Amino acid sequence: MPYHHRKFLALTLPLALPFALTACGGASDASPAERSSRTADAKATGGSGAAGAVPGAKDSATPGGPAPTRSAGRSTPTADRPLAGRTVVVDPGHNPGNFRHSTEINKKVDIGTKRKECDTTGTSTNAGYTEAAFTLDVSHRLRALLEKQGAKVALVHDADRPYGPCVDERARIGNDAKADAVVSVHADGSAAGNRGFHVILPARVKDGAADTSAIMAPSRTLGEKLVTHFSRATGNKPANYIGSGTGLDVRDDLGGLNLSTVPKVFLECGNMRDGKDAALLTDASWRQKAAQGIADGIGAYLKG
Template sequence: MKPSPRRTCLALAAVLAFLAGCSTSVAGSPPAVTKVEQTFSAPSVTPPAAAVTSSSSVPSASSAATSSGPSAQGKVVVLDPGHNGGNSSNPAAINKKVPAGRGQTKACNTTGTSTNAGYTEHQFTWDVSTRVRELLAAKGIQVVLTRDSDTGVGPCVDKRAAIGNQARADAVVSIHADGSNSPGAHGFHIAYSAPPLNAAQGEPAKRLATTLRDGLRSAGFATSTYIGTAGLSPRDDLGGLNLSERPAALVECGNMRNEAEAAVLSSTQGRQRYADAIAAAILAYLA
């Protein structure tokens, strides 16, 4: 029997209503997300370029920083954000003795320092490292972080060095800030392992340290008035540098206990300036 036009319209309306109801249900019921945290996190690996997205906590790099400079596609860089957010509440774990090179043992890790206003070093190093990661990944570099959040514990200094070695990194850069109470102490310095224990700790590490020094100085940051000479500080007591088999350097970005410098270290604009300078120096080293 041929359906009447009125019956056909009613059937069509019912189908449309059903489809609209299904659409509303799907849009209103997103899948649940479960966050899993570990005490010692696996290193975070950021693939190059297109896979990198910005987040609200890590602003996109300035166009000047991302559109200029040499390309280093295919290179691997390990960034080591100093300390970790859970260290202070886990003293047994971070005080455990681990190998530190040159026959030494040292504490697994430390809590780091802070500004007099309470902004912590671990917050600073994590923020700057993620900014540097974004800048380098935009240039086609594979970036590995030695920790994947700012809420965990460690890793220990020997594990941090092992991450760089296992990644066969072209450069390892550890990011820190200092905490000297010496009157007037301010400025950045770059540490590297000396005397060298292997070939990578020789000319390559010294060149990496010097390039980082030159990059930060060119960006307007003052060299340290209280450690090292002209912004360079050869060290034989830093486990992460002693145990590295890849070119490695440690950047102490400034003194968090100096009032003027703390204001820069604590500001979003200041942290982006540090990140821009460090990323540009790493690119120059890899060129």
């Protein structure tokens, strides 16, 4: 969502959507996600079954996976559990219920450099598949893959709260977990013809409660690993409209990055407003590849 507060202003959602986008800030979802967010996915978890379909999606099954573990101490990595002892926080962009709580998500919170909306509803494909449905689905798949490698994984939210959390709380959750890595999963809402993925890195910020000086370098390394492995797993190229072909973008206006004290990046997996990208984002098999690419990138970063 490189256009957090710009991309949604230009969006015109289909009448089929049960909401109109409010102030923007990243990927989001609507009520269809609530019907699909808890469904198991056979590829990711070994389960089966599918919940109600999400408009515009070819397959809306979302693997649930076990609850985040909370074991004390650090486990010892083994060949089949190379991420044992490591903590990863996955931040699914937006919340399926945000569109019902415009007053709450439009309240501004301090992000260090300025005050910004608590959260946003996010974008959607032209057919109505919402960003929040996408981010929650990929996050479930990612959690299952990381836990299989022994990592302790926590989701910032699991559609288990009415809205949010706000961007400042999203950062705080990763900080309190003392996460080794945090990835915020999103999809962009740029113009048609703009294709590809990109990773957003924290800029140097030292203002008020924000100080990114300690996380800039490790966050960049994490971002670079994600670019390599996401492209390899999905076959997709870095964005043709931002990052000059590097797949990397640096920003100082995102509270989730500004307020983080642990390595954190945002990943825009594709552009929901482009027909070709949308065809991928709504394909369950591609979403599994996306989750695999993210897991591989995080693993490569944590293994050094």
